[in-house]
Amino acid sequence: MILQGTQSYLRAIEPSDLDFLxxxxxDTNVWEISNTITPYSKSVLGRYLDNSYRDIYDVKQLRLCICTLKDEVVGLVDLFDFDPKNKRVGLGLIIASQDKRNQGLGTEVVNLCCNYVFNMLDVHQVHANILEENQASIHLFEKVGFERVGIKKDWVRYNGTFKNEILYQKIKS
Structure with a gap:
């Protein structure tokens, strides 16, 4: 399976994921990276789930659940800004369970995603936007072959402070 590794698999979001979502x-601790400024109601998220079946070619985004092989949902992957004409897509992920971090899960998930988008969606490049202070994500993306290609100065404003965001790319070899 293209979306399964040795410790995890990726799957479409299901209505049963509403509470996790x-x-x-x-979680206000992740609002900084998600550009969220107001809470979401279960009703709004339910409507999002009702439409999550829509094709990536239509909505230019695909969200997948990160699951352990024991079927525990531990995070989410976002493929965003899908541009089939220019053959590129953005990649973001979050592993919500602290106890699942720093065990190679992120590496596996990024590799699964790259394999999927390069081979199934036929993209030429994947990009990621990472806050300059997020050393764990920087390490992860550099480890799997993403290259730092630019910096967006004062790009993200959160709690009255501007932060730099680094642009990473991985081009299909």
């Missing part, structure tokens, strides 16, 4: 989207 609700907790994650309303």
């Amino acid at each position: 609700y907790r994650l989207e309303n």
Whole structure:
């Protein structure tokens, strides 16, 4: 399976993921990276789930659940700004479970995503936007072959402070 590794697999979001999505989207600790400024209701998220079946070619985005092989949902992947004409897509992920971090799961997930988008969606490049202070994500993306190609100065404003965002790319070899 293209979306399964040795410790995880990626799957479409299901209606049963509503509570997980609700907790994650309303966790103010991740609002800085998600550009969220207001809470989401279960009703709004339910409508999002009702439309999550729509094709990436239509909505230019695909969100997948990161699951352990024991079927525990531990995070989300976002493929965003899908541009089939220019053959590129953005990649973001979050592993919500602290106890699942720093165990190679992120590496596996990024590699699964790159394999999927390069081979199934036929993209030429994947890009990621990472806050300059997020050393764990920088390490992860550099480890799997993403190259730092630019910096967006004062790009993200959060709690009255501007922060730099680094642009990473991985081009299909």
